[in-house]
Amino acid sequence: MIMSRPKQLESKEVYNISNLQTLLVQGCLETSQNPLWIIQKSDFGGRGLFARKRIHKGELILTNKPLATGPRYSDSNISFCSYCYETSDENKSCEKCGLLMCLENCNVSQMHQEECKFISTYWKPKSRKFLSILGRIRIYIQLFLLSSEKREILLHLQHDTSSTFQDLESIFSCFHIPKDHIEFMKTMHSILKINSFRIPSNNREKTIRLCGLYPLAAFLNHSCVPNTRNIFKKDKTMEVYASRDIEIGEEILSCYTSLLWCTPVRRYQLHISKNFWCKCSRCNDATEMGTKLSALKCFIKECAGALLPQHPINPTTDWCCDTCHAKVPITQINFLQSIIGSLVRILSEEEDIDQQNVVLKRLESFLPSYSHIFLDLDFKRALKLGYDGGLKLKGILETSSILCCISFQLT
Numbered sequence: 001m002i003m004s005r006p007k008q009l010e011s012k013e014v015y016n017i018s019n020l021q022t023l024l025v026q027g028c029l030e031t032s033q034n035p036l037w038i039i040q041k042s043d044f045g046g047r048g049l050f051a052r053k054r055i056h057k058g059e060l061i062l063t064n065k066p067l068a069t070g071p072r073y074s075d076s077n078i079s080f081c082s083y084c085y086e087t088s089d090e091n092k093s094c095e096k097c098g099l100l101m102c103l104e105n106c107n108v109s110q111m112h113q114e115e116c117k118f119i120s121t122y123w124k125p126k127s128r129k130f131l132s133i134l135g136r137i138r139i140y141i142q143l144f145l146l147s148s149e150k151r152e153i154l155l156h157l158q159h160d161t162s163s164t165f166q167d168l169e170s171i172f173s174c175f176h177i178p179k180d181h182i183e184f185m186k187t188m189h190s191i192l193k194i195n196s197f198r199i200p201s202n203n204r205e206k207t208i209r210l211c212g213l214y215p216l217a218a219f220l221n222h223s224c225v226p227n228t229r230n231i232f233k234k235d236k237t238m239e240v241y242a243s244r245d246i247e248i249g250e251e252i253l254s255c256y257t258s259l260l261w262c263t264p265v266r267r268y269q270l271h272i273s274k275n276f277w278c279k280c281s282r283c284n285d286a287t288e289m290g291t292k293l294s295a296l297k298c299f300i301k302e303c304a305g306a307l308l309p310q311h312p313i314n315p316t317t318d319w320c321c322d323t324c325h326a327k328v329p330i331t332q333i334n335f336l337q338s339i340i341g342s343l344v345r346i347l348s349e350e351e352d353i354d355q356q357n358v359v360l361k362r363l364e365s366f367l368p369s370y371s372h373i374f375l376d377l378d379f380k381r382a383l384k385l386g387y388d389g390g391l392k393l394k395g396i397l398e399t400s401s402i403l404c405c406i407s408f409q410l411t
Contacts, residue, residue: 044221048251055246064238066212070139080208082135087206096120099134124176140185153215159190223253224282262294262372293372
């Protein structure tokens with residue numbers, strides 16, 4: 001879908017699909033070789049990327065560098081270097097622009113020199129105590145300083161028409177900012193909400209969690225059963241690979257959420273982040289293609305069955321046991337899920353979780369072993385193993401086997 005055009009971008013024309021594809025190839029790819037994809041109208045609405053030829057499982061489909069990167073707003077109280085994003089209380093503020101930086105090479109980088117000149121010229125802080133917030137709005141400064149060709153790409157990205165700007169209001173109150181810059185930032189904020197990707201963090205590196213605007217990947221439509229997977233390189237470049245064979249003319253699809261999340265969590269996250277409620281075949285399937293990620297243990301102690309929603313995309317539906325067929329009203333389900341949510345939040349604050357953990361044992365009384373919550377914990381353990389080691393071979397194989405089976409079922 002084409003966004004409404006802000007005056008400050010001054011587009012010469014609205015490109016047709018052919019011109020848009022040329023623009024994306026020239027501005028978004030490392031090379032201008034013939035891409036494996038083509039832009040066409042999508043059944044999901046708007047436009048999407050489609051296979052120009054048969055793409056084999058594991059094949060690299062596209063490489064996309066971000067137009068801009070920045071911290072997620074959820075980490076608003078963490079001190080970090082504005083360029084390498086490492087967290088530290090030892091960062092120093094630039095005397096000219098006020099950006100916080102570490103003592104490595106960040107302060108003398110060309111990127112900092114350009115942004116320092118921009119900030120010191122146009123944005124005047126109302127008080128020195130507000131300078132720490134600058135690192136959080138660097139993503140907008142990066143977009144300000146894009147080449148005309150790459151700024152033109154922004155015109156074709158979907159934007160959130162219902163976007164509010166509470167996150168930006170605190171910034172506007174801290175600096176004297178030109179009105180046209182404020183309008184630009186609001187437009188970019190609405191684009192970032194819909195089109196940005198979360199960049200996975202690495203447990204070994206003490207860096208703030210990031211998001212990035214990937215203009216080519218932004219044309220990938222969502223599926224809860226995608227045919228691609230994303231890999232993020234150390235330089236923040238995104239690589240999109242085929243997770244299965246993709247036939248000529250088939251749409252290339254990405255999953256905007258975690259593949260291992262259950263239906264209620266996926267649908268809610270898509271609603272708050274992308275402004276739509278997914279109604280795909282997986283979301284309509286109470287068993288989620290046999291994985292039962294959303295399941296709760298049956299309330300009847302003698303029964304080993306699983307409680308599943310009768311109509312998964314209806315938030316007021318009752319749940320039913322797949323074994324004894326006992327029905328449970330949604331009010332009881334909501335109450336139990338609120339308890340589970342509180343326990344998960346407590347568990348997330350603990351770095352090392354052993355099998356005898358009291359909170360974990362409490363969760364086991366409500367949830368079957370194949371619940372998405374336990375799978376997420378297994379996945380985190382597997383990632384931690386890759387960095388720190390410590391699990392026995394049997395535990396590694398069990399975790400890998402479970403995750404591989406679930407991923408195979410969902411793709």
